[in-house]
Amino acid sequence: MGEKQTADDHVHATMRIILVCAAAVLQFGLSLHPMLTQEYRYQWLAAGAFVALACVTAVCCRWALRRRPLPGALVAGGTAVVLAASFCGAATLAPEQRFQTADWPFGLVGWHLLLLLLDRFRVFIAALTVHLLTSVCLLLGAGVPDRGTVGAAGAVAFGTVTVQLAVMVITRILRRQTQEAIAAAEERDRMAARVLAAQQWEKSQRSVFAGHLGSTLPLLAGLADGELDPRDSGTQRRCAQAATQLRRLFAEKDEVPDPLVHEVTACVDVAERRGVDVSFAVSGAAVPVPAQVRRELTEPVVTALSVARSRARVSVLRADEEIRIAVVADARAEVAPVTGGRVAVEYGVYDGHLRLEARWRKRRS
Incomplete structure (x- = not known):
C-alpha cells in the first residue's frame, strides 16, 4: 500500500x-x-x-x-x-x-x-x-x-x-x-538483499565447518595412522563429541519453527544412538535465538552428552527474558565455566553425576 x-x-x-x-x-x-x-x-x-x-x-x-x-x-x-x-x-x-x-x-x-x-x-x-x-x-x-x-x-x-x-x-x-x-x-532490491544474506550465511557456515573440521581431522588422522586406540575411553569420548558437534552443525542448517530445540534434539539423538538413555523435556514457548547464541548454548550440552555413560537428562526452560539448558549425566567431565559473555555456563560433579546449566539472558531493547 x-x-x-x-x-x-x-x-x-x-x-x-x-x-x-x-x-x-x-x-x-x-x-x-x-x-x-x-x-x-x-x-x-x-x-x-x-x-x-x-x-x-x-x-x-x-x-x-x-x-x-x-x-x-x-x-x-x-x-x-x-x-x-x-x-x-x-x-x-x-x-x-x-x-x-x-x-x-x-x-x-x-x-x-x-x-x-x-x-x-x-x-x-x-x-x-x-x-x-x-x-x-x-x-x-x-x-x-x-x-x-x-x-x-x-x-x-x-x-x-x-x-x-x-x-x-x-x-x-x-x-x-x-x-x-x-x-x-x-x-530486485529484496532479491539482492537475500542473495547477500545467503552469501554471508554461507561464509559463516564455511568458517564454522572449518573450525569443527580443524578439530576433527587430527582425530581421524590419529585413528587412520593407528596412533589412537579406538578401544580407549578417551578416544571414544573424543569421537562421540566430534559426532555430536557435526550432527548439531548439520541441524543448524535445517529450516524449522524452533531451531534451538531442533539442535538440542540432534545432540540427544547422537547420544541415544550410542546407547545412552536420555530424558528430554522442554518448557515454555519458542522464542527467537541468534545462531551464535544457539551454538554457545548447545556447546556444553555436546560436551556433557558425549561423556555420558548410560543415562542423561536434558531440560530446556524458556521464559520471557531468559533461556536455560540444564544437563545431568552419569559422567565426569571438565567443562570450563563461561562468564562475561552472552552465555554463562555453570557446572559441578556430585556423586559421579555431572550437573551443567547454560544460561542466556536476553537484553532489553
Missing part, C-alpha cells in the same frame, strides 16, 4: 504542475481576450466567473508547486466554485454565442475540474457531466436549435471532452506503470 501511494503521489504531483500551467495559459492566453472583447448579457457576472476560476488556479498552484496532494476541503470547495463559475459564465451568454468563441467557460472549466479531481476519476466524470448538462440545458432552454448549431456544439464538446479525458487516462496509465516499476525495483 505504501508503494502504491508513493507512485500515485509522484505521478499526480507531476501532472498537477502541468495542469496548473495549462489552466493558466488557457485562461489568460485564450479566454481573456474574448471575455474582454465580447458583449455579454451580464458583463459583471462573466468577469466574476473568470476571476473565480483564476483564484482556483492560484490556490491550487500553492500545493502543486510543492508537489503535495490537494487537501480534501480545497478539492470540495474548489469543485463547487468551478461548477458555479461554469453556470454563471454560461448564463451570461446569448443563444447565438453558445459553443462559439464567446463561450470561453465551456472549454476552460473542464481543465480546472481536471486539476482538482485528477486523483478522483469517478468524481471528475460526475462533475464534468454536470458541467456538460448545464451547457446543454441552457442551450435547449433558449429554444430548439437548428442542425448547424447542434453540429457545431457537438464538435466543440467532443473535441474538448476527448482531450480532457485523454489526460485523465494517460495519468492513470502512467500511475500504473510507475507502480509496476517501483514494485519491480523493490523486488
Whole structure:
C-alpha cells in the first residue's frame, strides 16, 4: 500500500504542475481576450466567473508547486466554485454565442475540474457531466436549435471532452506503470538483499565447518595412522563429541519453527544412538535465538552428552527474558565455566553425576 501511494503521489504531483500551467495559459492566453472583447448579457457576472476560476488556479498552484496532494476541503470547495463559475459564465451568454468563441467557460472549466479531481476519476466524470448538462440545458432552454448549431456544439464538446479525458487516462496509465516499476525495483532490491544474506550465511557456515573440521581431522588422522586406540575411553569420548558437534552443525542448517530445540534434539539423538538413555523435556514457548547464541548454548550440552555413560537428562526452560539448558549425566567431565559473555555456563560433579546449566539472558531493547 505504501508503494502504491508513493507512485500515485509522484505521478499526480507531476501532472498537477502541468495542469496548473495549462489552466493558466488557457485562461489568460485564450479566454481573456474574448471575455474582454465580447458583449455579454451580464458583463459583471462573466468577469466574476473568470476571476473565480483564476483564484482556483492560484490556490491550487500553492500545493502543486510543492508537489503535495490537494487537501480534501480545497478539492470540495474548489469543485463547487468551478461548477458555479461554469453556470454563471454560461448564463451570461446569448443563444447565438453558445459553443462559439464567446463561450470561453465551456472549454476552460473542464481543465480546472481536471486539476482538482485528477486523483478522483469517478468524481471528475460526475462533475464534468454536470458541467456538460448545464451547457446543454441552457442551450435547449433558449429554444430548439437548428442542425448547424447542434453540429457545431457537438464538435466543440467532443473535441474538448476527448482531450480532457485523454489526460485523465494517460495519468492513470502512467500511475500504473510507475507502480509496476517501483514494485519491480523493490523486488530486485529484496532479491539482492537475500542473495547477500545467503552469501554471508554461507561464509559463516564455511568458517564454522572449518573450525569443527580443524578439530576433527587430527582425530581421524590419529585413528587412520593407528596412533589412537579406538578401544580407549578417551578416544571414544573424543569421537562421540566430534559426532555430536557435526550432527548439531548439520541441524543448524535445517529450516524449522524452533531451531534451538531442533539442535538440542540432534545432540540427544547422537547420544541415544550410542546407547545412552536420555530424558528430554522442554518448557515454555519458542522464542527467537541468534545462531551464535544457539551454538554457545548447545556447546556444553555436546560436551556433557558425549561423556555420558548410560543415562542423561536434558531440560530446556524458556521464559520471557531468559533461556536455560540444564544437563545431568552419569559422567565426569571438565567443562570450563563461561562468564562475561552472552552465555554463562555453570557446572559441578556430585556423586559421579555431572550437573551443567547454560544460561542466556536476553537484553532489553
